[in-house]
Amino acid sequence: MSQILGPVVEQTIVPDGFILEQNSKTLMVTINRPNQANSFTLGMYLQFIEILKKAAEDDNVDVVLVKGNGKMFSSGNDMKNFSLFTLTTEEQRIQFATELVELIRELNNAILHFPKSLIGCCHNGVFGFLFPMLALFDQVYVTEDCYFVAPMIQLGQGHEMFSSYTFPRLFGHSKAFSLLVNGERLIAKDAIQYGFAQRIFKTKEEMYSNAQKLCEQLEQVDRNSVLNGKLLMREALMSELSKAGERELKVNFKIWSQENLLQNVMKQMMRMKSKL
Amino acid sequence: MSQIVGPVVEQTIVPDGFILEQNSKTLMVTINRPNQANSFTLGMYLQFVDILKKAAEDDNVDVVLVKGNGKMFSSGNDMKNFSLFTLTTEEQRVQFATELVELIRGLNNAILHFPKTLIGCCHNGVFGFLFPMLALFDQVLVTEDCYFVAPMIQLGQGHEMFSSYTFPRIFGHSKAFSLMVNGERLSSKDAIQYGFAQRMFKTKEEMYTNAYKLCEQLEQMDRNSVINGKLLMREALMSELNKAGERELKVNFKIWSQENLLENVMKQMMRMRSRL
Numbered sequence: 001m002s003q004i005l006g007p008v009v010e011q012t013i014v015p016d017g018f019i020l021e022q023n024s025k026t027l028m029v030t031i032n033r034p035n036q037a038n039s040f041t042l043g044m045y046l047q048f049i050e051i052l053k054k055a056a057e058d059d060n061v062d063v064v065l066v067k068g069n070g071k072m073f074s075s076g077n078d079m080k081n082f083s084l085f086t087l088t089t090e091e092q093r094i095q096f097a098t099e100l101v102e103l104i105r106e107l108n109n110a111i112l113h114f115p116k117s118l119i120g121c122c123h124n125g126v127f128g129f130l131f132p133m134l135a136l137f138d139q140v141y142v143t144e145d146c147y148f149v150a151p152m153i154q155l156g157q158g159h160e161m162f163s164s165y166t167f168p169r170l171f172g173h174s175k176a177f178s179l180l181v182n183g184e185r186l187i188a189k190d191a192i193q194y195g196f197a198q199r200i201f202k203t204k205e206e207m208y209s210n211a212q213k214l215c216e217q218l219e220q221v222d223r224n225s226v227l228n229g230k231l232l233m234r235e236a237l238m239s240e241l242s243k244a245g246e247r248e249l250k251v252n253f254k255i256w257s258q259e260n261l262l263q264n265v266m267k268q269m270m271r272m273k274s275k276l
Numbered sequence: 277m278s279q280i281v282g283p284v285v286e287q288t289i290v291p292d293g294f295i296l297e298q299n300s301k302t303l304m305v306t307i308n309r310p311n312q313a314n315s316f317t318l319g320m321y322l323q324f325v326d327i328l329k330k331a332a333e334d335d336n337v338d339v340v341l342v343k344g345n346g347k348m349f350s351s352g353n354d355m356k357n358f359s360l361f362t363l364t365t366e367e368q369r370v371q372f373a374t375e376l377v378e379l380i381r382g383l384n385n386a387i388l389h390f391p392k393t394l395i396g397c398c399h400n401g402v403f404g405f406l407f408p409m410l411a412l413f414d415q416v417l418v419t420e421d422c423y424f425v426a427p428m429i430q431l432g433q434g435h436e437m438f439s440s441y442t443f444p445r446i447f448g449h450s451k452a453f454s455l456m457v458n459g460e461r462l463s464s465k466d467a468i469q470y471g472f473a474q475r476m477f478k479t480k481e482e483m484y485t486n487a488y489k490l491c492e493q494l495e496q497m498d499r500n501s502v503i504n505g506k507l508l509m510r511e512a513l514m515s516e517l518n519k520a521g522e523r524e525l526k527v528n529f530k531i532w533s534q535e536n537l538l539e540n541v542m543k544q545m546m547r548m549r550s551r552l
Contacts, residue, residue, distance in 0.1 A: 153497070153498075153501045153505040154497060156498035157501065158504050158508070159504075159508050164512055165512045168509050168513070171471060172446050172471035172472070173509060174415055174416060174472070177505070177509070178415065180505055180509075181393075181494075181505040182490070182493065244508070244511075244512050247508050247511055255500075255501075264498065268497070271496055
């Protein structure tokens with residue numbers, strides 16, 4: 001299951017969650033829910049926040065590498081998350097929306113403020129919130145077959161994970177509109193062209209092997225230099241990113257507290273399927 | 277004259293202006309002054325602002341598509357506009373410049389704050405203020421023969437329609453300098469490369485057909501999701517765009533209130549022609 005090269009010091013498997021492996025000063029986080037296309041349960045959101053927070057504080061961790069087990073990197077939010085909640089009364093809906101906003105705000109902040117190098121290794125499919133989340137990573141490696149889709153707005157949802165700010169910057173407004181509003185796919189080749197991803201590989205093995213080398217190189221650089229290297233670049237945009245994040249959560253709160261949330265999502269999903 | 281596919285609900289022809297056609301929830305705006313290469317009279321500036329304002333408020337409109345009738349998309353400002361004014365005294369010149377700034381500010385704001393999806397279909401030539409205006413559109417489709425020219429600074433004028441902000445972002449400073457200060461043409465192929473335009477077609481007919489398909493897709497989406505999708509991306513840049521717009525108008529006011537405005541423009545036009 002694990003595809004790392006080199007000695008594994010420690011392996012922790014969390015059911016429906018993540019495999020954590022420490023290799024020298026690199027923490028490898030493998031999204032592990034292969035039978036459900038690595039979709040995120042609510043528990044996995046919380047686990048991922050925990051993993052990032054712990055890694056930020058852990059002196060034994062200089063670099064965090066994220067990859068996906070199985071067929072694809074991740075298919076995003078598990079739609080079944082929505083059906084966990086009774087949303088009959090307005091009070092219940094507001095409660096749900098408030099809690100969901102709190103959760104996503106925590107995830108946003110965990111990524112936004114993560115001080116150490118964050119590397120993503122993506123293969124096959126990257127769906128939903130993972131797509132904009134990778135824009136906050138420090139390096140993204142992809143396989144040739146990799147593609148990215150952000151269906152949120154197509155599904156009647158809103159921008160997520162600072163996409164309203166990062167995507168126009170990376171892609172220009174119109175391409176960002178194509179990707180986020182029109183739900184257009186971003187293929188690996190174009191991800192490289194736009195600088196969303198930095199390196200492309202024929203196979204997963206090549207990708208992981210090269211990512212491993214990158215981690216080793218980073219571990220050898222002066223720790224504070226690397227931290228400040230990332231921090232200062234992030235600082236320059238922190239205020240705008242924070243504001244964008246709050247605007248997005250405001251819109252999402254309205255969406256998540258609306259009546260018939262699940263029915264509307266299902267309706268849009270069927271419309272999208274009929275387009276294929 | 278009309279090249280739409282599908283039922284036309286309503287058609288309004290305005291002499292020396294625009295053809296408006298409503299197709300489902302899409303308003304098609306055709307720049308219609310083919311004998312003068314679709315150049316804009318002063319009246320057309322006002323009409324266009326009005327069209328956008330009305331479409332913004334009209335619940336029957338989700339998408340606005342702009343195209344050009346005849347040989348080219350538009351050759352920009354009609355130079356004869358300048359000769360409409362007696363500009364002998366300083367008082368007259370200041371009055372003229374003030375009114376022109378007010379007019380352009382109105383157009384700037386109409387575009388900047390337009391909440392719905394704005395699509396441009398460009399063929400052959402796009403000159404003058406139309407070039408930077410398209411940078412504020414949500415999708416730009418082009419034919420292979422399409423090219424863009426911003427001769428304003430070559431003609432002794434200044435940046436227009438937020439080009440001082442959008443062009444460096446889209447093209448990088450040096451390419452923006454080539455385009456805006458050196459009056460270099462942007463080919464359709466390069467427009468695609470830089471993300472200024474999203475799709476390129478061999479013929480106008482192909483372009484319009486694909487544009488209508490896009491409009492249909494957008495109409496089927498959740499209305500608020502699309503509006504917020506655009507709004508949040510624009511919000512992130514609103515403050516900077518506004519500041520840039522005002523800086524541009526300040527410079528243009530000085531230019532438009534100068535003595536011998538028309539003579540200077542003519543002199544520059546002859547210089548440019550002699551370069552060919």
